[in-house]
Amino acid sequence: MTIAAPVDVVWAAYTAAVGTPDVAGAPDTRAAGCARCGLTTAVMSPVGQVVSRRFTGYESWTNLAGRSLCEVCVWVYRHRSLRTDAHIVTRDPVTLTPANPALLQQVFSTSVGADTAVIVPLRPGRKHLLPDARWGTVTVDDAQLSWTSADAHRLVVMRRLRAHGFSERMLGDDTPAYPVLNRVAADQWPQVFDDWNHLAPWRQAAPWFEVGLRATR
Secondary structure (H helix, E strand, O other), rough: OOOOOOHHHHHHHHHHHHHOOOOOOOOOOHHEEEEEOOEEEEEEEEHHHHOOOOOOOOOOOOOOOOOOEHHHHHHHHHOOOHHOOOOOEOOOOEEEEEOHHHHHHHHHOOOOOOEEEEEEEOOOOOOOOOOOOOOOOOOOOOOOEEHHHHHHHHHHHHHHHHHHHOOOHHHHOOOOHHHHOOOOHHHHHHHHHHHHHHHHHHOOHHHHHHHHHHOOO
């Protein structure tokens, strides 16, 4: 199935996981529409029954006058795995796929396209990330990241360095740790130093660096 272009990531994910929602048509007033997406479904739930008083993730809500959440948005807030695990959502065809490091490596082997959304909780369970997800981006805690061909190349570089035995902590240093470097064949040292320099932009951009680490574990 293919979802029409305007549909947001949450509705696409719901369609893939549950099925096509029972849409009830345009609400009579803004207060009658879903507080997050503004749409209505046959079943609506009061906001207070779905999110707690400590909830702060209103940034992506489009209808703050709404007093209820539609069944799609209730689903996205009530499923804990959507908050703790990495997921990939596609629009053509519609899919929602839990993403282990191997799948993240595959998706990140090229730029993230306009029909794909990637959700990567860096501190699992702390925030609801799927409601904030956007097409063509990687959603992490408090940030929306682009993923370009340059990032895809840096991921290959990170995998190569990790294969040499450099730890996650070491990869954050400005120079390769000598005890590990000393175990690498001397004729590979130029490649190691070149790879190390290629990771420099990520060391100055923590979210990309952390996503790279997550995808190469």
